[in-house]
Amino acid sequence: MSEIFIGVDFGGTNIKIGYFDSKLKLICKTTAATKADMGPEAVVDRITQTTKKLLADNNLSAQAIQAVGIGAPGPSRIDEGIIVAAPNLPLFRNVPLRQMLEEKLSKPVIFENDANAACWGEHVAGAGKGVDEMVFFTLGTGIGGGIITNGKLVHGFADDAAELGHIITHPGGRVCGCGQKGCVEAYASASATAARATEAVQTGAKSTLKKLLDEKGEITCKDVFDHCDAGDALAKEIIEGTANALGLLCVDVLHVTGPQRIVFAGGMIAAGDLLLSRIKYYFKQHIWTLKPEPLEICFATLGEDAGIIGAATLAAQAVETKPNG
Amino acid sequence: MSEIFIGVDFGGTNIKIGYFDSKLKLICKTTAATKADMGPEAVVDRITQTTKKLLADNNLSAQAIQAVGIGAPGPSRIDEGIIVAAPNLPLFRNVPLRQMLEEKLSKPVIFENDANAACWGEHVAGAGKGVDEMVFFTLGTGIGGGIITNGKLVHGFADDAAELGHIITHPGGRVCGCGQKGCVEAYASASATAARATEAVQTGAKSTLKKLLDEKGEITCKDVFDHCDAGDALAKEIIEGTANALGLLCVDVLHVTGPQRIVFAGGMIAAGDLLLSRIKYYFKQHIWTLKPEPLEICFATLGEDAGIIGAATLAAQAVETKPNG
Numbered sequence: 001m002s003e004i005f006i007g008v009d010f011g012g013t014n015i016k017i018g019y020f021d022s023k024l025k026l027i028c029k030t031t032a033a034t035k036a037d038m039g040p041e042a043v044v045d046r047i048t049q050t051t052k053k054l055l056a057d058n059n060l061s062a063q064a065i066q067a068v069g070i071g072a073p074g075p076s077r078i079d080e081g082i083i084v085a086a087p088n089l090p091l092f093r094n095v096p097l098r099q100m101l102e103e104k105l106s107k108p109v110i111f112e113n114d115a116n117a118a119c120w121g122e123h124v125a126g127a128g129k130g131v132d133e134m135v136f137f138t139l140g141t142g143i144g145g146g147i148i149t150n151g152k153l154v155h156g157f158a159d160d161a162a163e164l165g166h167i168i169t170h171p172g173g174r175v176c177g178c179g180q181k182g183c184v185e186a187y188a189s190a191s192a193t194a195a196r197a198t199e200a201v202q203t204g205a206k207s208t209l210k211k212l213l214d215e216k217g218e219i220t221c222k223d224v225f226d227h228c229d230a231g232d233a234l235a236k237e238i239i240e241g242t243a244n245a246l247g248l249l250c251v252d253v254l255h256v257t258g259p260q261r262i263v264f265a266g267g268m269i270a271a272g273d274l275l276l277s278r279i280k281y282y283f284k285q286h287i288w289t290l291k292p293e294p295l296e297i298c299f300a301t302l303g304e305d306a307g308i309i310g311a312a313t314l315a316a317q318a319v320e321t322k323p324n325g
Numbered sequence: 326m327s328e329i330f331i332g333v334d335f336g337g338t339n340i341k342i343g344y345f346d347s348k349l350k351l352i353c354k355t356t357a358a359t360k361a362d363m364g365p366e367a368v369v370d371r372i373t374q375t376t377k378k379l380l381a382d383n384n385l386s387a388q389a390i391q392a393v394g395i396g397a398p399g400p401s402r403i404d405e406g407i408i409v410a411a412p413n414l415p416l417f418r419n420v421p422l423r424q425m426l427e428e429k430l431s432k433p434v435i436f437e438n439d440a441n442a443a444c445w446g447e448h449v450a451g452a453g454k455g456v457d458e459m460v461f462f463t464l465g466t467g468i469g470g471g472i473i474t475n476g477k478l479v480h481g482f483a484d485d486a487a488e489l490g491h492i493i494t495h496p497g498g499r500v501c502g503c504g505q506k507g508c509v510e511a512y513a514s515a516s517a518t519a520a521r522a523t524e525a526v527q528t529g530a531k532s533t534l535k536k537l538l539d540e541k542g543e544i545t546c547k548d549v550f551d552h553c554d555a556g557d558a559l560a561k562e563i564i565e566g567t568a569n570a571l572g573l574l575c576v577d578v579l580h581v582t583g584p585q586r587i588v589f590a591g592g593m594i595a596a597g598d599l600l601l602s603r604i605k606y607y608f609k610q611h612i613w614t615l616k617p618e619p620l621e622i623c624f625a626t627l628g629e630d631a632g633i634i635g636a637a638t639l640a641a642q643a644v645e646t647k648p649n650g
Contacts, residue, residue, distance in 0.1 A: 075616065133482040147581065149472075149479045149486075156583015157458040158619055161474075163580040166613060169496065171573060179614030180576070248496060251505070255488040256581045257472065258481015288491060289504030291400065294483050 004060065006051055007312030008070040009114065009304075010097075012036060012088025015043075017050055018308035019058070022066075024124075024316055029308060030054050036088070040095045048104040067108045067319045069311030071117025072097055078159045081111035110315040114307060115162065116153050118265060118300075119146025121310030126302040127263045135259045136300075137164055137249075139268035142177075143185040149257050165189065169248045188245040190221035190268050197224045197238045207234035225271045243275060247282025254287070254295055265300035272299075329385065331376055332637030333395040334439065334629075335422075337361060337413025340368075342375055343633035344383070347391075349449075349641055354633060355379050361413070365420045373429040392433045392644045394636030396442025397422055403484045406436035435640040439632060440487065441478050443590060443625075444471025446635030451627040452588045460584045461625075462489055462574075464593035467502075468510040474582050490514065494573045513570040515546035515593050522549045522563045532559035550596045568600060572607025579612070579620055590625035597624075 005024065009016040011034060018029035032050045034043060047070075052062055073086040081098020083089070098111040112120070119128075119136035128134045132151035138144045143165030147154040154161045165185030166178055173182030174192070186192050198219045201210050208227050213219050227235035250262055268275065280297050287293055302309060330349065334341040336359060343354035357375045359368060372395075377387055398411040406423020408414070423436040437445070444453075444461035453459045457476035463469045468490030472479040479486045490510030491503055498507030499517070511517050523544045526535050533552050538544050552560035575587055593600065605622050612618055627634060 133486075147474075149474050149481075149582075150477050152475050154474045154582055156474075157585035158583060161458075161581065161583030163583070166580045167577050168573060168611065169493075171494065171496075171611075176613075180611060248493060252492050252577060253581060255491045256486065256578060257474075257479055258483060258486030258488070260482030286493065286496075286505060288501075 003066040004055075004064050005312040005316050006065055006068040007117075007308035007310070007315070008047060008051075008068065009117065009307030009311060010034070010047070010070055010072040011114070012073065012086070015047060015050065016304065016308050017047070017054055018305070018312060019051075019054055019060075020309075020312045020316075024309075024313055026305065026309065026312075028054060028058055029305070034089075036091060039091050040097070040100065044097070044100045044104060047101060051105070062105055062107070065105065065107045067110060067315035068101065068105060069110045069112065069117070069313070069315030069318075070097065070101065071112050071114040071307045071311045074113050074159070076111070076113055076159060078111060078113060078155055081109065108315070108319060110311070110318045112153075112311060112314055113146075113155075113159070115144040116146045116155075117310035117314065118302075118306040119148065119162075119263075119310065120153060120314055121302055121306035121308070122263050122265065122300050123148055123310075124313045125309050126306060127298050127300050128261055131259075131261045133258060133260045135164070135253045135257065135262045136162075137246075137262070137264045138266040139189065139246075139264055140266040141189060141191050143189045147253075147257055154257075164249070164253065167249055167252055169245045169252070184245050184249045188242045188249070190266075193224055193238060193242045193268075194219050194221045196241065197235065200234055200238065205234045208232045209235060221268060222270070225274060229274060239275070240278065243278030244282045246279045247284075248286050250279065250283045250295070250297060251286045254293065259295065261296040261298065263298055263300050265306065269299045328391040329380075329389050330637040330641050331390055331393040332442075332633035332635070332640070333372060333376075333393065334442065334632030334636060335359070335372070335395055335397040336439070337398065337411070340372060340375065341629065341633050342372070342379055343630070343637060344376075344379055344385075345634075345637045345641075349634075349638055351630065351634065351637075353379060353383055354630070361416060364416050365422070365425065369422070369425045369429060372426060376430070387430055387432070390430065390432045392435060392640035393426065393430060394435045394437065394442070394638070394640030394643075395422065395426065396437050396439040396632045396636045399438050399484070401436070401438055401484060403436060403438060403480055406434065433640070433644060435636070435643045437478075437636060437639055438471075438480075438484070440469040441471045441480075442635035442639065443627075443631040444473065444487075444588075444635065445478060445639055446627055446631035446633070447588050447590065447625050448473055448635075449638045450634050451631060452623050452625050453586055456584075456586045458582065458584045458586075460489075460578045460582065460587045462571075462587070462589045463591040464514065464571075464589055465591040466514060466516050468514045472578075472582055473584075479582075489574070489578065492574055492577055494570045494577070509570050509574045513567045513574070515591075518549055518563060518567045518593075519544050519546045521566065522560065525559055525563065530559045533557045534560060546593060547595070550599060554599060564600070565603065568603030569607045569610075571604045572609075573611050575604065575608045575620070575622060576611045579618065584620065586621040586623065588623055588625050590631065594624045
């Protein structure tokens, strides 16, 4: 009998599912709409059916599964496999996702926070391969992340480690959605970058973004990068602010867990070297002169597959360490 | 034959040595001057002789030692047991302290960074007992610390994790000895607290500290706490600044490793609740309102014994996991 692993990346809009062979090679993947408004039971049903169809298309049954890994949005209780609450999933309150999925599939399910699963994916197969001391940031609507120390994911006491977007880089600054002032997320996330540009234009700053705002009614983070690339001075100033905050963030996390490598992921890294080179520049501006730092700063390489790869790998590792699991 | 452990806390001024029974109970301890200006060979000799005398006074020989743990100032290469450089030990450059001591004592020696050793001491026997997710700060001339995640000390890639005094709480602010601007150490260490008070008095701020400065020629951190306690408004303002920076620091490290408990140690905690209550106050001012945080903030309980307890315990754990070590 083959021994395969399933990796699930459970998002507010889509669910990605991949099936992996016994050597954890990704064989096939699929995506289904989450339809979170239909409630937890229906969503777990859809994960089950989509998984079974993915396997059937490859002439396999659910019997072939050795274990399933799922990365889900938090806050969650990781050991118990429970989604406590999630901003994009209003119907998911204290949902025992792991247990529900185990009952449907009759297979062991391993539960992890979604950013941690993606972090683990990059660690085993991507930009952090072989790096046992690593910090992982996701730059999207918000800023999230994962931490690896001594080769292991750090969950923290209340499963709220690596809330990296809420490190304060601008004390007393912009109010964050979390209630703190000056979080890096309030400056350097995609939405904060867009918001800072919008506010500047609305308060009279000269920019080619003005016409865009007048016509479209909004400025996106991508617009800011595009206009920066095209030479707009305000857009450049906004991007410099974003990179500056991320450079400071790198200094702060370096001094906590001492990573070998910091890996940035998420939608914003599509900006490429325009962003990466400036993050590195500001890191060098802010870091001490006491001694040279061997820290490497880079972008993730697995794209949207990081979550399913990480989840499947965590599942395989869990059954390895629990032979009867 | 008895199986005892030795814990050594190697400081720039003094060396503390304790001997522990097989159950890691501290039986007897002593202190010797480091006399670092006599060089590494002489210092290692003194550690050896002081250890032998401590044992002889208790009718034991060095043969009874199972393993020795030593906490030493850094930067160091922990796995190799080498002091790379230490600000207070100018003659110690790339000194293979572990190997030298092993040769003198013919016993296994376990090497650790001094702040990590003290952190481990508080973890096994002090304010962090039973706490597998912990952050430890030492408030002295500088600010140092240690991090425990998943029940293990975090060393980081280049053994420079937990350089917690160099987290930036005041971007663009006071220049730190390390070359960065706005490090928490440049605001909230004992020397920075004294310096901020001295500068305020020198630039004309009204304070009872003025008379002290005129008479003694300097203001110490303890003076600032004493005058704050006696009602001086400037001293209170300076202490509030110190506590504010430490509260911000707690928010930042909470969002990285998610500790259950943050333990403050070092000379400054002699200020007692005058300091602790204000750190807690500012933590609450700065932390998010998203959800209540179960974080506990407290002071260390082992005082100067933390280092020898931690070092001896690490030695015992190392020989346990390496039966032939």
